[in-house]
Amino acid sequence: xxxxTQTPSxxxxxxxxxxxxxxxxxxxxxxxxxxxxILGQKVEFLVSFYxxxxxxxxxxxxxxxxxxxxxxxxxxxKIRSTKLEDSAMYFCATSREGLSEAFFGQGTRLTVV
Amino acid sequence: xxxxxxxxxxxSVQEAETVTxxxxxxxxxxxYYLFWYKQPPSRQMILVIRQEAYxxxxxxxxxxxxxxxxxxxxxxxxxxxSQLGDTAMYFCAFMKVGSNTxxxxxxxxxxxxxxx
Numbered sequence: 749x750x751x752x753t754q755t756p757s758x759x760x761x762x763x764x765x766x767x768x769x770x771x772x773x774x775x776x777x778x779x780x781x782x783x784x785x786i787l788g789q790k791v792e793f794l795v796s797f798y799x800x801x802x803x804x805x806x807x808x809x810x811x812x813x814x815x816x817x818x819x820x821x822x823x824x825x826k827i828r829s830t831k832l833e834d835s836a837m838y839f840c841a842t843s844r845e846g847l848s849e850a851f852f853g854q855g856t857r858l859t860v861v
Numbered sequence: 862x863x864x865x866x867x868x869x870x871x872x873s874v875q876e877a878e879t880v881t882x883x884x885x886x887x888x889x890x891x892x893y894y895l896f897w898y899k900q901p902p903s904r905q906m907i908l909v910i911r912q913e914a915y916x917x918x919x920x921x922x923x924x925x926x927x928x929x930x931x932x933x934x935x936x937x938x939x940x941x942x943s944q945l946g947d948t949a950m951y952f953c954a955f956m957k958v959g960s961n962t963x964x965x966x967x968x969x970x971x972x973x974x975x976x977x
Contacts, residue, residue, distance in 0.1 A: 781964070781965075783965075790952065790969045791906070791952060791954075791967040792967070793964050793965060793967075796963055796964055798962070803962045804962040839906060841906075843963050845963075846962055847894065847963065849908055849911060850908075850963060850965060851908075852898075852905060852906035852907070853905075854903070854904070854905045855905065855906075
């Protein structure tokens with residue numbers, strides 16, 4: 749069964765450092781998303797990406813965040829200068845169409861120290 | 862703006878019994894989708910069931926079924942014959958149809974413990 753793959757599974761980084769979280773979508777999916785979940789809290793939408801551009805982003809997704817699909821396969825989330833409050837589980841999700849079921853990756857646990 | 866509320870932070874049920882998780886939502890949209898996702902201790906998000914707002918018939922998926930009350934903006938999940946593997950956090954989620962971005966809005970989650 750096809751699945752969304754995220755790497756790394758766990759990343760520890762120092763405050764102020766840049767991190768890149770990677771996602772390999774399901775091959776025929778066209779819509780890509782990033783969500784985050786601070787420990788014990790609800791899952792929050794960050795950004796949706798379609799046709800090589802952002803289609804919607806949340807208030808959380810400020811100038812410190814960026815997304816791209818550099819090689820047509822990987823979908824990445826970059827945090828330019830991490831803050832302690834960026835510590836969370838980050839989930840990549842993909843869907844075949846904008847209104848179809850979203851499949852989630854297993855998540856990347858980001859710890860900022 | 863849409864909001865999703867799950868008023869039960871934690872619930873427990875005996876194995877083989879039935880449990881119902883509550884979800885209410887607020888929206889001015891007429892066309893939308895509703896979902897229940899399961900998050901086991903592994904933290905992966907797994908789709909349990911989906912309901913289209915335009916369908917009056919409640920969705921079912923094996924032991925999982927929903928009670929969708931559009932006028933009341935209520936979307937509860939019933940798990941029948943609970944199994945130990947059902948222990949997880951369950952999230953209710955809303956998706957607006959009009960924007961076509963696929964954005965999901967999640968509730969706060971309900972932690973379900975199935976006891977042997």
